Amino acid sequence: MKVTVRGQETFVSTGGREFNPMDNVLLFIHGSGQSHLSYMLQGRFFANRGWSVLTPDMPAHGLSKGAALITIEDMADWMAELLDTLAVSSANVVGHSQGGLIGLELARRYPAKVKGLSQVATALAIPVNDALLSMAENKEPAAIAAMTDWGHGVDGHRHDHTMPGQDHMNYGKQLMAANASGALFADLTACVNYTGGSDAAAAVRCPCQVILGQKDKMTPLKFGLKMAEALDVSNPVVVAGAGHMLPSERPNEVNKALRSFFEIN
Amino acid sequence: MSGDYKFNTLGLHAGHSPDSRHGSRAVPIHQTTSYVFQDTEHAAALFNMEVGGHIYSRISNPTVAVLEQRLAALEGGIGSVATSSGMAALFLTVLALCSAGDHIVSSSQMYGANINLFEHTLKRYGITTTFVKPNDLSGFKAAIRPNTKMVFGEVIGNPGMDIMNVPEVGKITAAAGVPLVIDATFNTPWLFKPLENGANIVIHSLTKWIGGHGIALGGAVIDGGSFDWGQNDRFPTLTEPHFGFQGVNLWEEFGPAAFITRVRTEGMYNVGPCLSPTNAFHLIQGIETLGLRMERHMANTVKMLEFLTGHEGISWVKHPLLPDHPDHDVAKRLMPKGAGSIIACGIKGGRAAGRAFIENVQVASHLANVGDAKTLVIHPGSTTHSHITPEAMEAAGLTDDLVRISVGLEDFDDLAADFNAALRIAGKVAGAAL
Numbered sequence A: 001m002k003v004t005v006r007g008q009e010t011f012v013s014t015g016g017r018e019f020n021p022m023d024n025v026l027l028f029i030h031g032s033g034q035s036h037l038s039y040m041l042q043g044r045f046f047a048n049r050g051w052s053v054l055t056p057d058m059p060a061h062g063l064s065k066g067a068a069l070i071t072i073e074d075m076a077d078w079m080a081e082l083l084d085t086l087a088v089s090s091a092n093v094v095g096h097s098q099g100g101l102i103g104l105e106l107a108r109r110y111p112a113k114v115k116g117l118s119q120v121a122t123a124l125a126i127p128v129n130d131a132l133l134s135m136a137e138n139k140e141p142a143a144i145a146a147m148t149d150w151g152h153g154v155d156g157h158r159h160d161h162t163m164p165g166q167d168h169m170n171y172g173k174q175l176m177a178a179n180a181s182g183a184l185f186a187d188l189t190a191c192v193n194y195t196g197g198s199d200a201a202a203a204v205r206c207p208c209q210v211i212l213g214q215k216d217k218m219t220p221l222k223f224g225l226k227m228a229e230a231l232d233v234s235n236p237v238v239v240a241g242a243g244h245m246l247p248s249e250r251p252n253e254v255n256k257a258l259r260s261f262f263e264i265n
Numbered sequence B: 001m002s003g004d005y006k007f008n009t010l011g012l013h014a015g016h017s018p019d020s021r022h023g024s025r026a027v028p029i030h031q032t033t034s035y036v037f038q039d040t041e042h043a044a045a046l047f048n049m050e051v052g053g054h055i056y057s058r059i060s061n062p063t064v065a066v067l068e069q070r071l072a073a074l075e076g077g078i079g080s081v082a083t084s085s086g087m088a089a090l091f092l093t094v095l096a097l098c099s100a101g102d103h104i105v106s107s108s109q110m111y112g113a114n115i116n117l118f119e120h121t122l123k124r125y126g127i128t129t130t131f132v133k134p135n136d137l138s139g140f141k142a143a144i145r146p147n148t149k150m151v152f153g154e155v156i157g158n159p160g161m162d163i164m165n166v167p168e169v170g171k172i173t174a175a176a177g178v179p180l181v182i183d184a185t186f187n188t189p190w191l192f193k194p195l196e197n198g199a200n201i202v203i204h205s206l207t208k209w210i211g212g213h214g215i216a217l218g219g220a221v222i223d224g225g226s227f228d229w230g231q232n233d234r235f236p237t238l239t240e241p242h243f244g245f246q247g248v249n250l251w252e253e254f255g256p257a258a259f260i261t262r263v264r265t266e267g268m269y270n271v272g273p274c275l276s277p278t279n280a281f282h283l284i285q286g287i288e289t290l291g292l293r294m295e296r297h298m299a300n301t302v303k304m305l306e307f308l309t310g311h312e313g314i315s316w317v318k319h320p321l322l323p324d325h326p327d328h329d330v331a332k333r334l335m336p337k338g339a340g341s342i343i344a345c346g347i348k349g350g351r352a353a354g355r356a357f358i359e360n361v362q363v364a365s366h367l368a369n370v371g372d373a374k375t376l377v378i379h380p381g382s383t384t385h386s387h388i389t390p391e392a393m394e395a396a397g398l399t400d401d402l403v404r405i406s407v408g409l410e411d412f413d414d415l416a417a418d419f420n421a422a423l424r425i426a427g428k429v430a431g432a433a434l
Helices: A034-047 A072-085 A100-108 A132-136 A140-151 A167-178 A183-193 A197-203 A221-230 A249-263 B007-013 B040-047 B062-075 B086-097 B112-124 B139-141 B166-176 B248-273 B277-288 B290-309 B328-334 B348-362 B389-393 B413-432
Strands: A001-007 A008-013 A025-029 A052-056 A092-094 A115-119 A210-212 A237-239 B079-083 B103-107 B130-133 B149-153 B182-184 B200-207 B219-223 B314-318 B341-346 B376-378 B402-406
Touching: A001 B248, A008 A034, A008 B248, A025 A034, A025 A072, A034 A052, A034 A092, A034 B248, A052 A072, A072 A100, A072 A183, A092 A100, A100 A115, A100 A183, A100 A197, A115 A249, A115 B007, A115 B079, A115 B219, A132 A140, A132 A183, A140 A167, A140 A183, A140 B149, A167 B062, A167 B248, A183 B007, A197 A221, A210 A221, A210 A249, A210 B139, A237 B007, B007 B062, B007 B290, B062 B079, B062 B277, B079 B086, B086 B112, B086 B149, B086 B182, B086 B200, B086 B219, B112 B130, B112 B149, B130 B139, B139 B166, B149 B166, B166 B182, B219 B248, B277 B290, B290 B314, B290 B341, B290 B413, B314 B402, B314 B413, B341 B413, B348 B376, B348 B402, B348 B413
Parallel strands: A025 A052, A025 A092, A092 A115, A115 A210, A210 A237, B103 B130, B103 B149, B149 B182, B182 B200
Antiparallel strands: A001 A008, A008 A052, B079 B219, B200 B219, B314 B341, B341 B402, B376 B402
8 A cells, every 4th residue: 555654655565455553563664675575475474364464665665755764763763653644553563684673763762652573683783894885875786686695595595485486586686676776775874873772672661572594694693692682582583594584585484483472462 | 605606506406405304306296286285274375375385286386386496596587487388488478468459569580389379369369469570679669559568579589590689679678668578498598698688578498408308398487577567557467456366466565576476376377388297307307407508509509500601512501600690790799608509501402402401311300399409400391381382481581492400419520420411412312403
């Protein structure tokens, strides 16, 4: 569906089902240079199991208009405004990668809006090396290729997809290339500049879950485990052999973990 | 690892992980029609495409999926659907994009069945086609109309070996907001990758070089995922509610995979030209050696060109590597490793000499296929076009002395000896005719 946030047309995937703000709302927040499509195998799954799913394309991403946001804090504010626009008083929130930073900040700044928080393949901070940042600014296709490579684990590199006939790596590249030019650089810059992860985690009061990839090169496991500790999550889910693109590469494990967490909460 | 695997590694491994229970190194043949659901929720999830997996082998099959994923990896596509033949792949592509009242722009120099599909079959369903010579760039631009849903051509035209300048045609189609669909059968991804050069969709007859063994028919549609189906209202099959899956909008729901999802969910569900798992297995065996075979095909083709151009029994030779071919420069630029292993040549002495040559080769096989590991020959003047006058053949771009050679992998000395012997007999026939 299309809604207007800050005066800009914003696309929000509802997993192919009609959205009802009075139902149990599940908000999926995408990562750097991604879009709602990175949750393609979560949105439909949960929308067909009674949740009201919201997977927005952030400004300049996917099918949304407007200029890319440039700080994690502003992205969290934007998410809160989206929920207000849709008359959602509170939601369970899933954040992948940069979306996890936004999720942390959303839970800290708007505690009443976040019923539960699941952090998928993310950390308290996501530093970005200078070479990647430079590529994102000056050679975006090269940055997309590098991130697609580093982001995928063994399944992606073997081109072995759970959806018959589909290809992780090439799909990932096209998904990122479909965003407005400059969106990736804005995202990575926002990640570099965000230093509030530890403070935000300390302030989070809602139930939390952490799902991590054992072979994640983008947000390595040890940093994910530190985040779990900061969020008082004693039983983080570690998906054996998985890389950073957990939602698409290991949808069955991710969906099972999310479902068990949100059904309890 | 760093970066994607290279061609030969992908050809051996892409799309397959040995299963944890049995560890079969080879891709297993899942010779089954259907799959046991875990429970009713799992069944519903599969039908709704909420989760990956298989329902019924007309729609998808684990062995076929390995082939599809391997092809997508080799071509640089976001997904693929394998079909029972190359013609089925082309038809499902048209089905996913076109409806009655729509229009196609196509190369005029193509495989006859492609021409017939566009010129006759689709016309009965209200889809019309404008044919343009494959190297007529301004012709492509002029032919695109508001209701044009695809531009189609072959990289290496069959049988004339005209070369389509895919990058330049791709610029025209991109500017017009129309997808470029390319039949890449004769080049294979080893010679040229259309998706990296301006094309949006690739189709293959896998029966030819991809399989290489001549034992299994198959085809494939490979989606580059690069086309913006939402840029205009030209593609309602992808941007308006789909009758499957509670009326979802495929472009919004699946993004770059909208087209290939439509091919599977409409083409396979409602038409059903599925590839058998056993044929998929055979085709996978072919792909494992595609890189090695193509090297040899190209080496033998160069030797064959040298042999034919210097032979007194041959009146003319046509191949894009020869400097007098009208598309020689484009071919060298697009395909530096070679321009395919099909050669057309004229046997001195006309139709009778051509027939004599064909009937006297021993190593080469006289049959209606191309791309086999074995060298194949056919003489249209005495077979497919035997009932047609020389004048009518000329109008179709064929001559009655024309022999088409699909150069195989044999030791070249044996091929040369075989051709020499057959050409000697053809020469006697030609002499007798004089």
